[in-house]
Amino acid sequence: MKKQPTREKLLDITFEEVYIHGYNATSVDAILKKAGVPKGSMYHHFKGKKELVLAMVQERLFPKMDMFFKYEVKEGSSVYDSLKFTLLTVSRNKMLVTYGCPLYRLMVELSATDKEFDALLSTKATQMKDGITSLLQSGQASGEFIDALDTDTFAAYMLNAVWGILSVSPSLSSSKQFLKQSNYILKELKTYKLD
Amino acid sequence: MKKQPTREKLLDITFEEVYIHGYNATSVDAILKKAGVPKGSMYHHFKGKKELVLAMVQERLFPKMDMFFKYEVKEGSSVYDSLKFTLLTVSRNKMLVTYGCPLYRLMVELSATDKEFDALLSTKATQMKDGITSLLQSGQASGEFIDALDTDTFAAYMLNAVWGILSVSPSLSSSKQFLKQSNYILKELKTYKLD
């Protein structure tokens, strides 16, 4: 078993800790202890706590988000089915269902008070929304959805609503509840379907 | 201008600070400084920071939430119109639109790691959901909605979706966006309307 490079190990542990506890409740020492990395190593690789977490967001969090939202439709599959499949995949991810979306939770904690985090997280949120918009637009172009569908607004609604449902307290979350609730979003989208 | 009792002043300032910065990023000293209250007074009224914020949640946050969701229908008004009016009222509240729902944001920050906060906040969330459920049920009883409407699931969906739309980054929030997005929830509800 090859030893993982220090920087990568730090990013992995930082993701885990910040996901569960949030940015402010996560201490550098806790990360270092869990990662088994001495302080000097961390401050060699990163300027400080904030730099570490910003790097984690870009190198761990964003790729994870991209894994879920592929923004592409499988051959022979409709946009609607593609979005439905994404929601199903999300519902099967225990961590997501239990602890919510790590991007959204960080945004809720930090966007109001930290410009740099807000810039980074909001940009990704916008990119994801735009991805869904494109998907819906392609569905419009292919005749799957009627022109009356406001693709950009619906994409924002879908993203925010899913985040809202996902990120409630773990004690109120379950895979079944997520599926049932997010189904209303799909049902609404179906309203704009032609075939 | 009569001087506000210390305890009340502390609760007011604590709400403001925790709403914007969150629990962990708010220091006791910051609250005391802003409130102009010495430390001894605070620790006379509250056992500690956590007790102070728990009291704030019950005595300031919860009442504010109840102001928005009245769970009652005005004479001669439909349940649907009542919910629509609530969303309109929310959309006109600049703080809510900008900084999101204070209950939800606190839940996102703390519910995963703090049992006491989770118990308190989740109970209120459930109570609010149950309030909407009752409203929808009364609509069913009066023939406004068809029986196929799963009142409890729709209530949860509505609450969580609104929270999700409301609590995104301030840089992505606006009254107009909130209204347009939350309109999809109403549109879905309309699907179950009879008259």
Place this chain on the structure above:
DNA sequence: CTATGACTAGACTAAATAGTCTAATATGAA
């Protein structure tokens, strides 16, 4: 091999933090 730069190691520091303590003062009941 050896010199250089990358990385590790962890003791140490300065600041912020929540919380304590004791004395002073206000308030209200007898």
Place this chain on the structure above:
DNA sequence: TTCATATTAGACTATTTAGTCTAGTCATAG
């Protein structure tokens, strides 16, 4: 007024925090 209690006042403490520093080790290019 007087006494007991509630409240104010803020200096002080213990702990945790992020971050610094210097000495050491490791890898590798020459």
